[in-house]
Amino acid sequence: MTEVQALLDRIILRLKQQDAFSGVRFLREYSAEAVETPVRVMTAAVCLAGLERGKGYLGGIVAPSLRGECYSVKADILVYAPHGENGSGLSELVGKLITGLEAADEERLITETSAGSIEFDADMNAVFRRVSFGMELCLCREE
16 A cells, blocks of 8 residues: 555656646645635545455466455545635636646656536635546566
8 A cells, every 4th residue: 555655646746846837836635734715725635445366377378476466446536726716717727737647657657537517615615626547557577
C-alpha cells in the first residue's frame, strides 16, 4: 500500500510543478496540515479513494519466479473554490487538472479520468468539483 501511495504522491508532485497550478494549494485528505475555513485560495485535496488487489505470476514461462501484485487504484482530487467566488474559475481549473494529469503520468498508469458536477461542502463552506482518476499497476518481487 505504501508503494501505491508513493506512486500517487509522485504523480501529484509532478502535477503541482506545472505552471497552471502555481496558485493552487494541494494537500492530502486527512493530513495534519490545517485547512483554512473559509477557503481563501483554490485548494485541491487529494485522496486515495479505492484500492483493489489481485495476485498473479507476471513472468509466466519466461520467469515463473517473478511474482507480482496487481492493483486497480481510484483516486480523487477535490478542488475547492475560494469562499465568496461562487465557483468562479473552478471548471477551467478542473479542465487543466485533467490535461495536467496526463502530462504528470510519466509511468502511463492512468486509465481513466472524469470530473463531477459542482457541489457544495457545508463543512468547508465552499463549492467544489471532484476529479476522479483510475490507475492500473503491478508491483513485482522476485521469489
